[in-house]
Amino acid sequence: MEIKEKLQAIKSKKLTAEQNVKQFLEKIKIEDKKINSFIQINPDALKEAIGIDKKIKSGKAGKLAGLAIAVKSNINVKGLLASCASKTLENYKATYDADVIEKIKAEDGIIIGMTNMDEFACGSSGETSAFGPVKNPAADIIPGGSSSGSAAAVSAGFCDLALGSDTGGSIRNPASNCNVIGLKPSYGLVSRYGLIDLAMSLDQIGTFSNDVHGSALLLGIIAGKDEKDPTTFESKGGYEKEIEKNSKLKVALSPDFEKLCDKGIYALIKKKTEEACKKNGWKLEQIDLKHIDLAVQSYYPINYVEFFSGTRKFDGRKYGFRIEEVCGPEVLRRILGGSEISKAEYHGLYYRNALKAAQLIKQEFEAAFKKVDAIVCPTVPKIPHKIGAKISAEEMYSYDAMTIPANLAGIPAISIPAGKINKIPVGLQIMVPAFNELRMFQIARAFEKMEK
């Protein structure tokens, strides 16, 4: 059932919030043993649903009334574990609600549980969790990461919607692999207050859903200025009301993305884009993005250094265990790397130059968006590996070659299912100028209509 229909069913009392949550809980109980998408189920979810049913009856319920929302374990939900799927914080109960959670609760959404993920969001495969890897419900490959549990939970039908975080592709990459919709908003659209840091200058909280309307609805609710995150901006929200609108657009493909991709994947995305342009009367363009081959190389120094800085609070003195003593190899690699390259002797050679390269990429996108309205490319450049297959760190990092540019540029990007190659889902990524989320949803909705 689409989100729009479900909300209608709840509103017209054909379905109660309690029934909705109950069926998810039962399904999770049986099926999640195999998938491993949740670390913790909210013990009060049913009780909260019953409360919301009362509100619905009295006609005072919010916009998310009765919907079950899964939350990545690096977002604070008061009283639930904010473990980051790590040993460091395995018993850490959040002492406060993240801003996004406050907003969801205010609209009567129900937090169904905390999802599994790559440890501290360090990973692109869903395999580095201290609670074991997540299985992909959609195909026999890795689920992708780092928001692997949230993507898998939406894909498996364990919840209506989910929250993840995206620093270099951590929402869009697993969305692509698990055949669902995942989006990263413009940097500064959604408050990061309560999101445990990976790389502060790039992190954004975003959404997972099975339909465009669901993501548009949820993003509209969690977006907006928050004085507890000074990097945020005002937002009107309400995207879901206007997603059916279509306008004459210039939609571009880029040979510079094509270069970084498997031929088969690129051909599929190209074909879909051409079809959509034809059907919607959009003009198809080509655009050069010469510097995006620097994206992965620029991204990791930023990621390492900011992650090193952000994890200094995990010193084992106030809560949990000292991170270096209990973390997995990928987390340790980033901490040690960040610690090394931020030393004074390098005079900012790595971090500061990486920030400059990011700035260059940002400017390149700004220039491109003066010519075109949206840029389309594959979400993941190659066919992902199977769980447990050994690949190098470089190979792992290159999964994010198509998604990292949007983080460096601070622009919104959404991944939507675009079909399959040998039964393996392929995601199509749409990028638009910063704070033009509505246009992104409208294009995504046009693609979605083609599939159905």
Next chain:
Amino acid sequence: MEQSKIKIGLEIHGYLTTQEKLFCRCPTNYKTAEINTNICPVCTAQPGSKPMLPNHEALKKVIAISLMLGCKISDLPLIWQRKHYDWPDLPKGFQDTTSGAYAVPVGTDGEFLGISIHHVHIEEDPARWDPETGDIDYNRCGMPLVEIVTNPEFKDSKQAREWLNHLVLTLSYIKALDKDAGIKADVNVSVNFEGRQGDRVEVKNLNSIASIEKAIDYEIMRQIEVLKKGEKIKRETRTFSDIQKVTIAMRAKEETEEYRYIPDPDLPLVEINKKEVAEIEKTIPESPKAKINRFVSKYGIDEKAARVLASSMELADFFEKIAKKTSPKLAAYWTTIELLRILNWNKKELNEVKIEPEHFIELLELLENKKITEEVAKHTLNKFIPKSFSPKSKLKNAERITDKNELEVVCLQVFKNNEKAVQDYKGGEEKALHFLIGQAMAATKGRADIKTVREIILKKLH
């Protein structure tokens, strides 16, 4: 005496007077609050918390301090930097500061009383950690601090002490610093003894002006002794023991702390608004030194009195209001001696009592016009605490009596009541005259003009 050249530089930390902490809304009354009550997810560094925009009031105070010290205010935006170190008092694992590599300080290139100021910047205070018990009080964590860094231009501890006393006084003028919280400082000392140059030694964490003075004296002595022996002074960081009054080595240069400064990604650049700086500049009061010079030249009062007046901006302002309406010398005497006498007696500051300048002026006018005696004026002033009143209205019956006829009546009554004294005086006892004058004064409750009384008595008894 042996040839030695000494250079001393100071890094001074002071608490800014703000209502809220630097990056959250927690109150700053850490001295009176129960431990760990002024806390929130931000200042205790709960996972996922972010700093709020830096407290603008704190920034304004640092701008005011910089201006007061003659600094140039930065044209470039301030960059908040993370200074990383691993210590129990630092919940985030880093301190947010506007100092360090790539920093843009608030103010640079100032000068204060002959010592040049390298720069002035703003940063946050860590928590209070008790190494004995391991207890941590986060009430202080995230309080806004100012750091003032001088060039190494002091020659000895006395000069440093006097300069610091003056600095604290000057900054109290603009209410930017919490005087009661005191200052903390790091001190750099380098010595050249008979041509042998020692390296720079830093003494950290000095908590009072007294310990700054003692640490400098000890370091100079220690370094000269080492150089005398022909040994070298290496660059190092030392700590001062308040109990033993000696400095103790902490770490050598090779172990210099690695702070891994990075611009804080959670905090935007802070543009300093030029209009606002101009507004603040208008509120910057005259420095104590300039005030003393002006008081001496403009009002013709002596320097000693001017110094007393300049020791508190409230007192100086009060004096100026009085001096404009009365004789400045009279105003200086009555503010620096009599007003301070009653304030000290009542253990109050001028701003803690309500003494209206108009009432004070009235009192001095009455005195100047000989309407009341000095005795009565002092007595009236005593009653000005806690609240002054119009002395004219209260003293209708207390005005000086100069009318000869009225005083003659009083004197005749005194003679009648003190016949023995009258006889004594007539018999040649000078003492009796004083007794009779005293009786006349008592009979008028001190209001009689003593000169006139004396004249009447002398005339009547001859």
